[in-house]
Amino acid sequence: MELYRFMADIVVVVHATYIGVVVFGLLAILVGRILRWQWVRNFWFRAIHLGMIAIVVAQALANVTCPLTTLEQNLRDKAGEATYTGSFIGHWVHELIFYEAPHSVFTAIYCVFGAVVVLTLLLVPPRWPGRRSSRRETAC
Numbered sequence: 001m002e003l004y005r006f007m008a009d010i011v012v013v014v015h016a017t018y019i020g021v022v023v024f025g026l027l028a029i030l031v032g033r034i035l036r037w038q039w040v041r042n043f044w045f046r047a048i049h050l051g052m053i054a055i056v057v058a059q060a061l062a063n064v065t066c067p068l069t070t071l072e073q074n075l076r077d078k079a080g081e082a083t084y085t086g087s088f089i090g091h092w093v094h095e096l097i098f099y100e101a102p103h104s105v106f107t108a109i110y111c112v113f114g115a116v117v118v119l120t121l122l123l124v125p126p127r128w129p130g131r132r133s134s135r136r137e138t139a140c
Contacts, residue, residue: 004079011072018052018068025049026117033124046126050117057114060107 026049032040039045059066073083 001079004075005081008072008075008079008081011068011075015066015068015072022049022052022056022113025052026113026120029120029124033120038127040124041127043126043129046121050121053110053114053117057110060103060110063103063107 025045028037029040029046029049031037056066076083
């Protein structure tokens with residue numbers, strides 16, 4: 001029972017980290033554009049970030065519960081702990097600010113967030129691998 005609870009807690013940490021990378025990654029890209037941080041234009045960072053939000057949007061549009069949520073709930077159930085219904089984000093939004101909304105509201109939020117991530121590809125275009133930055137080219 002303790003092992004299942006421990007494993008469920010690890011899943012929560014992984015899930016929260018995933019959300020943090022998506023949210024703070026977007027904030028870093030936007031701030032990085034203003035402060036001219038070159039690392040926010042890294043192709044692999046941007047591709048991974050886009051892929052992460054694309055997974056969330058696809059799951060929401062397909063009305064599929066996140067596998068991390070399902071795994072955590074199953075582990076908590078096996079540990080004899082209470083579980084919650086709905087999505088991970090929906091649960092924590094409720095817990096943090098006592099707000100409940102239909103699944104469609106969260107789907108809309110995910111889609112808008114995903115669209116903003118795609119928009120940043122135009123506003124702060126990534127550097128393609130193997131291509132030098134313009135600062136190095138002018139120095140040569």
